[in-house]
Amino acid sequence: MSKVRLLVGTRKGAFVLTSDGKREHWEVNGPHFAGWEIYHLKGSPANPDRLYASQSSGWFGQVLQRSDDGGKTWEAMGNEFQYQGEAGTHKWYDGSPHPWAFARVWHLEPSLDDADEVYAGVEDAALFRSTDGGKAWQELPGLRTHPSGPSWAPGAGGLCLHTILLDRTNPDRIFTAISAAGAFRSDDKGETWKTINHGLHSEGIPDPNAEVGHCVHRLALHPSRPNVLFMQKHWDVMRTDDAGDSWHEISGNLPTDFGFTIDVHAHEPETVYVVPITSDSHHFVPDGKLRVYRSKTGGDEWEALTKGLPQKDCYVNVLRDAMAVDSLDSCGVYFGTSGGQVYASADAGDSWNAIVRDLPAVLSVEVQTLP
Amino acid sequence: MIRVVLPPNLRTLAGVGREVQVEVAEPVTQRGVLDALETAYPALLGTIRDRSSQRRRPLLRFFACEEDLSDEEPDTPLPEPVVAGKEPYLIVGAMSGG
Numbered sequence: 001m002s003k004v005r006l007l008v009g010t011r012k013g014a015f016v017l018t019s020d021g022k023r024e025h026w027e028v029n030g031p032h033f034a035g036w037e038i039y040h041l042k043g044s045p046a047n048p049d050r051l052y053a054s055q056s057s058g059w060f061g062q063v064l065q066r067s068d069d070g071g072k073t074w075e076a077m078g079n080e081f082q083y084q085g086e087a088g089t090h091k092w093y094d095g096s097p098h099p100w101a102f103a104r105v106w107h108l109e110p111s112l113d114d115a116d117e118v119y120a121g122v123e124d125a126a127l128f129r130s131t132d133g134g135k136a137w138q139e140l141p142g143l144r145t146h147p148s149g150p151s152w153a154p155g156a157g158g159l160c161l162h163t164i165l166l167d168r169t170n171p172d173r174i175f176t177a178i179s180a181a182g183a184f185r186s187d188d189k190g191e192t193w194k195t196i197n198h199g200l201h202s203e204g205i206p207d208p209n210a211e212v213g214h215c216v217h218r219l220a221l222h223p224s225r226p227n228v229l230f231m232q233k234h235w236d237v238m239r240t241d242d243a244g245d246s247w248h249e250i251s252g253n254l255p256t257d258f259g260f261t262i263d264v265h266a267h268e269p270e271t272v273y274v275v276p277i278t279s280d281s282h283h284f285v286p287d288g289k290l291r292v293y294r295s296k297t298g299g300d301e302w303e304a305l306t307k308g309l310p311q312k313d314c315y316v317n318v319l320r321d322a323m324a325v326d327s328l329d330s331c332g333v334y335f336g337t338s339g340g341q342v343y344a345s346a347d348a349g350d351s352w353n354a355i356v357r358d359l360p361a362v363l364s365v366e367v368q369t370l371p
Numbered sequence: 372m373i374r375v376v377l378p379p380n381l382r383t384l385a386g387v388g389r390e391v392q393v394e395v396a397e398p399v400t401q402r403g404v405l406d407a408l409e410t411a412y413p414a415l416l417g418t419i420r421d422r423s424s425q426r427r428r429p430l431l432r433f434f435a436c437e438e439d440l441s442d443e444e445p446d447t448p449l450p451e452p453v454v455a456g457k458e459p460y461l462i463v464g465a466m467s468g469g
Contacts, residue, residue, distance in 0.1 A: 057380060059378075060419075076414035
């Protein structure tokens, strides 16, 4: 029978949750790296026992961990993230130029076919790659040195590159997203980049339709249809059908279109999940109700999924990297909250269970479907 | 041997107890101690000093013999009791963050 392994990053360590394919009973293992912030951990599609984890701390900086046994044991890898050439400046909150400075790794994206190759999205925003299993990291400077770079400004969480999407059908194509600059696409494996923000409209910036400056919170795609991207922007849920060349809004009947996370069903490319959050000044779910919204029509028409989720006195947030789907026949959907709960649905969102309730605040959730 | 006391999160990272011992050539300086520590425990690279600038991370302090050595020059010799192994060199996480 298949197994499922959840990789949960929290404010105070990492946890590995495992279950069989029924996804009814879960074993919780951790905390790994207790006391450290684990922004993200993710397994290699090429070798599921190869995991990478971003471990960081305001006191001790960045550590990059690797496991070769599915998270039982870990080894510290290289943590030298040097910008290539002149780092330059980006905009600071007050609009003044601010030197680019590495702070932490937000997101790790292992290659689809090489367990030793992995991308890292970092703050201040840049894309790095390792080809030796995380020992050494080289920047792909074409993104940071994009002509728009000096005008990028940090979101509330910093100037972070938080989303990296790889295209199974085109190994040269990479999508990234940066808060608060926008979305970018490379068609030459990260050497050069173009902005893909046409159609985004953000009231909080001087030119609401600017080429960059949009606070994109998350991108998601279905592997079989990589030209269709879904976006949770600061405000607005968006969709593109041409790999980002143009976007249109699909917020439809959502109770609020502010949010952080978004994901796509493993087998139904038109089924999309979001967790609406009240507003940018109220980072908790609306009306005290934790509701996942699902669209089976690729957007615009959304239904609230509430069975098994608290519908009273609930004021948690779900962050951008904290939702994932497994690839079992009945698609599993998982998300973690700022209150330390991890919820699982084994029936594509129709019903939910808290598989663990009292972890530290959850920063990221990834899932591996294992044979 | 120079005795070095690590803060809890770095003990976990290095897989060691509260105190470790490192051999450092004379004259024994903070730079020499930290170089030896990072050589013995490579997982600590970058967690005490910035990897490129070699500057102390802002929320760490270095104490010995009831003195704060954090802002001393890295090549200043350490106090004799530290060199003699009678007193430890302490790497301390600042009490910040609430």
